[in-house]
Amino acid sequence: QYPAGGSSTNPFL
Amino acid sequence: IDTPWVVKPEEKMKFDSIFDSLGPVGGMLSGDKVKPVLLNSKLPVDILGRVWELSDLDRDGMLDKDEFSVAMYLVYRALEGEPVPMSLPPPLVPPSKR
Numbered sequence: 001q002y003p004a005g006g007s008s009t010n011p012f013l
Numbered sequence: 014i015d016t017p018w019v020v021k022p023e024e025k026m027k028f029d030s031i032f033d034s035l036g037p038v039g040g041m042l043s044g045d046k047v048k049p050v051l052l053n054s055k056l057p058v059d060i061l062g063r064v065w066e067l068s069d070l071d072r073d074g075m076l077d078k079d080e081f082s083v084a085m086y087l088v089y090r091a092l093e094g095e096p097v098p099m100s101l102p103p104p105l106v107p108p109s110k111r
Binding site: 009 | 074
């Protein structure tokens, strides 16, 4: 599940 | 489900030594330390983004040793031409996180 909005913890996004 | 982890002990040792060489803090590697290693694979960034999504099981923006092994496993398989799955198959979930 991708977080809807907010800061991503994924350094590639 | 009690299936063996697909990351073999000899692969785990290799991945662990890479992990240690990257200077983990408190047993964790932050995204900015892992990112250049994954980029080094020359895989497309969208693939690497999915690898990260699948590896960072607790979504804290850091990888521990087992999560890092999952990431490296997926990168190596992708380099061999296997597609990166959309979700993590149960045998790829580290036994410590089931």
